[in-house]
Amino acid sequence: MKQRFGIAWRMGVSLALIGVIASGLTGYWGYGESRKLLRSAAEERLLTATRVLGRQLTVGLGGAAQDVRLIAAHPGTRQLLVSQDAAAVARGQETLAQLFKSMLGTHPEYYQMRLISARQHGLELVRVDRSDGPLLRIEGDDLQEKGHYPYVADTLRLPEGAVYVSRAEINHEVGAHAGLDKPSLQVATPIHGSKGQVLGLIVVNIDLNGLFSQLAADLPSDLSLFLSNGEGDFLIHPDPRQAFAFDRGQRSRVQDSFHGVSELLSDAHERKAQLVTTTAHASAQNELVAAFVRQPLAGLHSEDDFILGLAQPLSAVLADSAHLGRVNLRIVLAFSALAVLIAVVLARALSRPLEQIVEAIRHFGQGQVVGRLPLHRNDEIGMLAHSIDEMQHQIRGQFANLAQKQEALDRLAGHDTLTGLPNRRLFFDRLHQALARAKRNHTHLALLYIDLDNFKDINDTLGHAAGDAVLCAVGQRLSQLVREADTVARLGGDEFIVLLDGAEDERAIELVMQRVREALAKPVHYQRTELQCDGSVGMSRYPDDATEVGDLIAAADHAMYTAKAAGRQRIRISAQAVDADAGGGDAGV
Structure with a gap:
């Protein structure tokens, strides 16, 4: 009995049990670490994509600002506001209307452009609207007085060259054609005379949904886009009923769904990027990984900032972890079988390679480079080492894929998607x-x-x-x-x-x-x-x-x-x- 249950047998059994337990714990721990790495990578990717989208929003509104400045600086625009010759005014109005149509034709997010006089209660002098059919030039008695609207008065108070951006609201102006009852922004700049007097303003109405449809066109389909104003009211939401709820006398705010975003609404954090992991609604079944940034409009006289966010279901983020789990399971089973079969007779011989494999797995779970593995062996230990090496290469490949997507997002921010030229x-x-x-x-x-x-x-x-x-x-x-x-x-x-x-x-x-x-x-x-x-x-x-x-x-x-x-x-x-x-x-x- 003593010989049957001697130290070698007991050591073999002990090593076998330890090997099985260690492999199970290591596999479980490695699987958990892999899920953490995937989640962390998804959070960084969402935050980067949100920042890129925010920069694209700034660029888009900056382009609109350049357009209104360009028209305001055109000599014919100022001449139209000061000329007393009816024929010259008519020719100037026709020229400016054609310029408006050209810009509306090249900017699908614009749905209205106007030249408004500072006199006659803010009378529209030239106006072109987008409609369901061809572009419409509004003339004669259909031109309206707009002096009572805040965007007119606020723009006329600005210095020459400054650009005003209104709050995002539902457009209820009568006769707005395609822009009626649509989410919109007004981008405007004043026109001054040679003596510094205010003559009028150029204003372009931008379709908010159209603008963001262009910016988010290349985002993956499983990402959800959120946009709110500086007070947290949703302007864009995957559920259309949540957007512009304040226009219907209701409140639907981003801080009520994503509690961590509250910090972005305070002045002390207005430029801070805040990463949030939470659920979108109390009734939501799938947890979301979300990233939000506050995007100020630098260089523009904006009435409000934007809170911009992207969210992705956690289930989609961790979809690749199922494959990693199967790899870990194969590693655990192989390690356990190997430990049971050879622990009794090869306890001492196996101690060194087993320690080597455990150390390598520990380094991998800590995000370090996997150490040297016994890949030269042709037995079960070699199979185990090859499985670990395969897992390492698979995870590296996944991170390389994330890096490629990041590079594609960076290129999208700086290049035209059609021609490949710089934008x-x-x-x-x-x-x-x-x-x-x-x-x-x-x-x-x-x-x-x-x-x-x-x-x-x-x-x-x-x-x-x-x-x-x-x-x-x-x-x-x-x-x-x-x-x-x-x-x-x-x-x-x-x-x-x-x-x-x-x-x-x-x-x-x-x-x-x-x-x-x-x-x-x-x-x-x-x-x-x-x-x-x-x-x-x-x-x-x-x-x-x-x-x-x-x-x-x-x-x-x-x-x-x-x-x-x-x-x-x-x-x-x-x-x-x-x-x-x-x-x-x-x-x-």
């Missing part, structure tokens, strides 16, 4: 850097502002697929014409812009402009059809035409419109365009 935000960043470098080094740079002439006709006759093919072809051709140091970007619609950094050689600039005109003149092959879509090009240079970003772009834009007005398919240099406007001559290249 407005990334282009402005590069232009600011190039301008600062030019000022520091006393060098030059040039901007080419390009607008396609026949693009609307192609869209109207052949459809948006043909228009998309033209935009992609133009973007590719322009990219091939410039150096790596230069930037070609799509501003939106059929507008492109080219930054020529370090443009010192006048002949080289002329050669690039000539090549641009030739590239735009070449037809685009689409479904056995050659589409002819020329363009008008305006050029401005630093420091000859302007020394600041906004003035430089405005000069190029003005030159482009001058080229288009001169007959299209032309290139116009800003300084020449100004001289030509003064003298009535043709400065096209």
Whole structure:
């Protein structure tokens, strides 16, 4: 009996029991740690995606601010407000209405643009509405007085160049056509006369749902988008009944559903990103992982901030943990079987490799690199080591997939989804850097502002697929014409812009402009059809035409419109365009 139940047998049994218990606990602990890692990664991904979406919101409203500033700075707008000539006023109204229609055509989130006078109780002078059919220009007695609306009075009190952004509300203005009873924002800027007097304002009404539909178009389908005002009232919610409840005399607030968001509503935390893990409603069955940020509108005179959030079901976050659980179960079973079979006769021999495997698993659970595994063995211990190594590679692959998604979100924030070119935000960043470098080094740079002439006709006759093919072809051709140091970007619609950094050689600039005109003149092959879509090009240079970003772009834009007005398919240099406007001559290249 003593020989049968000796120390070796007892040690073998003890090691077998310890191995089984240790493998079970290690597997359970590793499975729990894997779920924590997946949850932590999901929280970071949601927070990053929410911040990116917030930056895109700021960029979108910044683009609207640039549009109203651009129209307000147009010489014809101010002339329309001060002119006493009825014929000149009529021509100015027609020109401005066409400009409004052009912008409404390229910005589906805009549903109304207006020029409102500071006199006559805020009478509308030019107004274009989006409707169920074609764009509508409102004229004559249908133009309304808007002086009693807060957005008119508040905008007229702003200094020149400032932009006002209203609170998000349901639009109840009579005669708003497509915008009636829709969630909307007003973005407006005042127009001042030569002596500083307030003449009127330009205002664009933005469809809030349309704006966010564009921003969130590429988000995964299992993510839910939440938007509230600075007081916590829901503006966008997966359940439409919760959105704008205050407009119906009810309250539905983000802090009531996501309690951790309350900190974002205080002034002390207005710029803090708050991560929240909670349930969306008291009756919800699935727990949500949610991230919220407070997004102030820097540089704009906004009546309110936005609380922006993304949420994902915890069940979706942990879906991959089921596979990890099966891997852990196989590891536990293999480890237990191995311990029972060989513990009695190989207790001492197995002590070293078993300790090695346990140590490796411990490092893995702590997020460290898995230590050296006995992968060279051809027995059960080797199988166990290969299973652990397989689990390691699978989890690394999942984290690599998360990293790729993060990279895609970062690229989405800075590039146009159709052409792959830098978008407005990334282009402005590069232009600011190039301008600062030019000022520091006393060098030059040039901007080419390009607008396609026949693009609307192609869209109207052949459809948006043909228009998309033209935009992609133009973007590719322009990219091939410039150096790596230069930037070609799509501003939106059929507008492109080219930054020529370090443009010192006048002949080289002329050669690039000539090549641009030739590239735009070449037809685009689409479904056995050659589409002819020329363009008008305006050029401005630093420091000859302007020394600041906004003035430089405005000069190029003005030159482009001058080229288009001169007959299209032309290139116009800003300084020449100004001289030509003064003298009535043709400065096209």
